[in-house]
Amino acid sequence: MNFPANFKYTKDHEWINAEGDMATIGITEFAQGELGDIVFVEIETIGNSLQKEEVFGTIEAVKTVSDLFMPVSGEVLESNPAIESNPEVVNKNPYGDGWLIKIRLTNPSELSTLLSAEEYKLLTGH
Amino acid sequence: MKETALSKIHGSLGAKMVPFAGYLMPVQYAGVNEEHFSVRTSVGVFDVSHMGEFIISGEKALELLQLVTSNDVSKLEDGKIQYSCLPNEAGGIVDDLLVYRISGNEFMLVVNASNIEKDWDWISKHNSFGVQMENISDQTSLLAVQGPKALQVLQKLTEVNLNEIPYYTFKKGSFCGFENIILSNTGYTGAGGFEIYFKNQFAEKIWEAIFNSGKEFGIKPIGLAARDTLRLEMGFCLYGNDIDDHTSPLEAGLGWITKFSKKFISSDFLLKQKDAGVEKKLIGFEMIDKGIPRHDYEIWDGENNIIGKVTSGTMSPTLKLPIGMGYVKTRFSKEGTEIFIKIREKNLKAKVVKLPFLKKNN
Numbered sequence: 394m395n396f397p398a399n400f401k402y403t404k405d406h407e408w409i410n411a412e413g414d415m416a417t418i419g420i421t422e423f424a425q426g427e428l429g430d431i432v433f434v435e436i437e438t439i440g441n442s443l444q445k446e447e448v449f450g451t452i453e454a455v456k457t458v459s460d461l462f463m464p465v466s467g468e469v470l471e472s473n474p475a476i477e478s479n480p481e482v483v484n485k486n487p488y489g490d491g492w493l494i495k496i497r498l499t500n501p502s503e504l505s506t507l508l509s510a511e512e513y514k515l516l517t518g519h
Numbered sequence: 520m521k522e523t524a525l526s527k528i529h530g531s532l533g534a535k536m537v538p539f540a541g542y543l544m545p546v547q548y549a550g551v552n553e554e555h556f557s558v559r560t561s562v563g564v565f566d567v568s569h570m571g572e573f574i575i576s577g578e579k580a581l582e583l584l585q586l587v588t589s590n591d592v593s594k595l596e597d598g599k600i601q602y603s604c605l606p607n608e609a610g611g612i613v614d615d616l617l618v619y620r621i622s623g624n625e626f627m628l629v630v631n632a633s634n635i636e637k638d639w640d641w642i643s644k645h646n647s648f649g650v651q652m653e654n655i656s657d658q659t660s661l662l663a664v665q666g667p668k669a670l671q672v673l674q675k676l677t678e679v680n681l682n683e684i685p686y687y688t689f690k691k692g693s694f695c696g697f698e699n700i701i702l703s704n705t706g707y708t709g710a711g712g713f714e715i716y717f718k719n720q721f722a723e724k725i726w727e728a729i730f731n732s733g734k735e736f737g738i739k740p741i742g743l744a745a746r747d748t749l750r751l752e753m754g755f756c757l758y759g760n761d762i763d764d765h766t767s768p769l770e771a772g773l774g775w776i777t778k779f780s781k782k783f784i785s786s787d788f789l790l791k792q793k794d795a796g797v798e799k800k801l802i803g804f805e806m807i808d809k810g811i812p813r814h815d816y817e818i819w820d821g822e823n824n825i826i827g828k829v830t831s832g833t834m835s836p837t838l839k840l841p842i843g844m845g846y847v848k849t850r851f852s853k854e855g856t857e858i859f860i861k862i863r864e865k866n867l868k869a870k871v872v873k874l875p876f877l878k879k880n881n
Contacts, residue, residue, distance in 0.1 A: 429535075429744065430552045432834035433811050433841075435863075451863065453811050455551045455833060456744055481552075 402513035467496035524722035540632035562666035571635035669712030709753035754874030812843035
């Protein structure tokens with residue numbers, strides 16, 4: 394299973410890729426596999442400033458609904474327009490075309506509290 | 520936790536296994552959408568060996584079944600099958616089931632896995648007729664081979680002419696070289712196909728033979744998750760979701776299997792309910808706003824009143840629309856009625872539609 398080394402991870406199975414004070418967030422390959430076919434992603438927090446671990450959206454697979462949590466604090470700038478009509482891209486390419494939101498970090502130092510790829514890999518048992 | 524005779528095979532196919540009704544069952548192999556479409560467009564195989572089977576036999580077998588089931592068993596002939604339910608004394612449903620007439624004095628009941636004990640106790644309690652009952656669930660495997668190519672796949676494995684087994688009938692015959700196999704033209708998908716009952720010891724060989732025969736059609740193993748999306752597109756009830764001890768067959772739209780031409784448990788109550796009209800009704804609905812309905816979500820009218828509850832819901836893979844079923848107060852049950860499903864604290868618009876969701880021309 395693939396976990397890009399330059400990303401940071403949460404115990405709730407989100408990844409974050411930060412560049413300067415901007416970052417992209419999605420769910421991990423492990424998470425998409427556990428969820429199964431993703432049929433709907435709802436993000437209604439665009440423009441909101443959210444705290445670390447606050448819910449920024451929900452993701453629905455055929456049988457389950459899961460909340461999506463902010464890995465770090467930030468302002469939600471945009472969601473991925475591609476997943477509105479094709480949520481399955483989250484299954485197919487969770488680290489690329491299947492990204493969920495872009496944010497502006499309000500407290501970049503929080504990044505250091507997140508899991509590294511190695512640590513996350515251990516957590517998932519892969 | 521019980522396992523079916525095919526557990527090893529499911530494991531080797533990479534199935535995700537989950538506990539269901541006391542069994543460890545495959546919920547998904549390749550992915551629910553892919554499995555769903557295999558069944559709709561070609562052919563797929565479900566291991567549903569967790570289902571229960573009872574053999575009911577003796578001179579008064581018919582009398583017992585007329586008492587405990589809602590459909591009219593006297594209308595069955597040898598080799599015919601009936602969908603039915605076991606009403607409780609308060610007009611609710613103990614279980615829904617299939618009744619197979621093997622001969623005039625011998626029937627097979629096929630019941631839900633989660634209700635095997637409950638049904639057994641219920642029927643036993645009402646068996647004052649000296650009818651013999653045998654629970655063959657633990658020795659019996661059941662494969663549902665479903666989809667437009669199912670018949671072609673199975674025909675290669677038997678001398679029995681499957682074209683001569685119409686919907687809701689069955690034959691016993693030789694299959695894959697084994698004798699006395701029940702070949703039943705039934706299913707829970709609306710995609711056509713057969714359900715095959717046999718002894719556990721044949722299970723692995725029969726599974727392999729079916730998959731070899733189906734190779735040319737891209738046959739696939741199908742898990743419980745796709746079983747649920749397939750049945751829901753057809754508006755078929757799932758016990759424990761859409762029907763239970765507190766819903767009447769009339770409320771559930773099962774009036775067609777509730778026959779007042781005979782007396783049965785709570786038939787007086789149900790006849791009164793029929794004459795008075797039901798207070799709530801099971802409906803199908805499609806979402807207009809974006810959101811996916813789920814079991815137990817509230818249903819509201821447009822004026823801040825709760826009018827019912829969702830019993831089943833999913834994103835329909837075929838229709839690419841969120842669909843659901845649920846009970847609403849009868850006056851909201853008319854096709855086209857606008858209703859609202861409360862999803863994450865928001866009332867999202869939906870409309871009542873006719874069942875099945877999937878029409879023949881889809």
